[in-house]
Amino acid sequence: MLKVISRSTFDLQTVLDTLTESAARLCEADTVAIERLQGASYQLTASYGLPTDILEFVKTLRIERGRGTVAGRTALEGNVVQVPDILNDPEAL
Numbered sequence: 001m002l003k004v005i006s007r008s009t010f011d012l013q014t015v016l017d018t019l020t021e022s023a024a025r026l027c028e029a030d031t032v033a034i035e036r037l038q039g040a041s042y043q044l045t046a047s048y049g050l051p052t053d054i055l056e057f058v059k060t061l062r063i064e065r066g067r068g069t070v071a072g073r074t075a076l077e078g079n080v081v082q083v084p085d086i087l088n089d090p091e092a093l
Contacts, residue, residue: 016046024048027082035063035071042071068093 020032031049035042041062047055066072068091074081083089 013046017048020046020048033058033071037075040064042075067091 016034020034023029024032029049031047033047033050034045036045041064043062044058047058050058063069063071063075065075067076070081070083070086070092073091083092086092
């Protein structure tokens with residue numbers, strides 16, 4: 001991963017794509033997403049493992065700070081948030 005990052009110093013998207021893939025592998029996760037603050041909301045910047053149809057939908061979303069989404073919680077808490085099972089998370093929208 002560090003080799004890809006060092007070779008891609010001017011290509012942020014390549015670095016973020018590498019980070020999401022590595023995070024999925026290290027956490028044994030099916031999907032990983034990175035949202036980035038753009039204006040007052042967060043927008044998908046990089047992802048790994050999302051099916052194409054879901055990926056296209058998620059790209060259209062703008063996420064506000066709040067408890068209803070993982071990205072919104074992360075922004076609200078200012079810390080890493082991990083949700084082991086989003087389907088059983090009482091705060092998920």
